[in-house]
Every structure is written in structure tokens, then in C-alpha cells.
Amino acid sequence: MSRAVQNLRAARGRDIAARALAAVPLNYAVTSALTMLIARLLPGDAAQASIAATTLSFAIFAGIAMTAFAVRSALRLWIGLVAAGLVAGTADWLLIAVGGRL
Template sequence: MPLVSRIVAAILGGYALAALASVAALALPIARPQAVLTGMLASFALYAGAVIWVFAVRSATRAWVGLLMAAAVLMPAAWVAWHAGGSA
């Protein structure tokens, strides 16, 4: 069961983290097209890093906690960018 949990964390948790990073990049003080490109490029690196993290840590619980902590860091910027809409 821990292996299944890690696989789910890698696939779904990594995807969620990458999506959050992609949206959070829109809060950067740069032009909107540049922010979109930056978010897309950063999301690929974050997804790969999340998959590596999930299988490198000691337990599946630590993998989930690590993903949740990273998501908690990105959430405020993603929230601001999401609710700012097209005002930038």
C-alpha cells in the first residue's frame, strides 16, 4: 500500500503542485505572456522534482507532507493571481 500511495502522490500530487506553480507565476511582476511562459516552464521542473521527491523520501507520509507544504507555500500567490483575473 505505501507504494500505491507514493505513485498516487507522484502523479496527482505532482500535477497539482505543477498547476499551482503555473498559476502562481501569473502573480509575478512581469508581462502576462512572459508570466504564462515562465509558469509553464517552471511547472515541468516542479513536476519532475515532485516525482523525484516522492520516491526519495523515507516514507509515503513524508512524501505527502512535503507536497502539502510546497502547495501551502504556492497557494497564496496562486490565489492572488487567480482572483486578479485579467487586470494585469
């Protein structure tokens, strides 16, 4: 086996590992931050908003997991997920700080 083929296989392995890490643990963190944000923004009482947001979170998690293996660049995937997580986390923190419902 040539050196180029070995390098290509190693690069593919790193790409798959980066996508798998984005598809599960990073996805879980982003989905939980988005779920908290959605639960705070939905109208109605806290219990109904929480149930609706949790139900929606399954679709969000599945969509992000599928996207993790569909996008062309793992780097752009990570940048997008980290940015979405930071925005959702910051919005959650701000809503709590100004007196939003817990």
C-alpha cells in the same frame, strides 16, 4: 510463505501506491498551483510570464516526481506536498484578491 513476509509485502504495496498517488495526481495539483504563482510573480507582460512559468513547470513536475520515490517516508512526502500546495494556492488567491494579474 510466512505471515511476516505477507505483511511486509502488503506494507510495501501500500507505500508504493501512496508514492504513486503523490507522484502523479497530487504532483499535478501542486505543480499547477506553483505555476500560477510563478506566472503572477515574474516580471514582464502576462504572456511572457505565463510561457516562462509553464516551461519551468516541467522541471518542477519532474523534480517532485523523482522526489516522491526518493524520500524515506511517504507520510512526510504527503505532508510536504499538501503544505506546498496549500501555501501556493493561498498565495495565488491572495494575489488575485489584491488585484494581481490574471
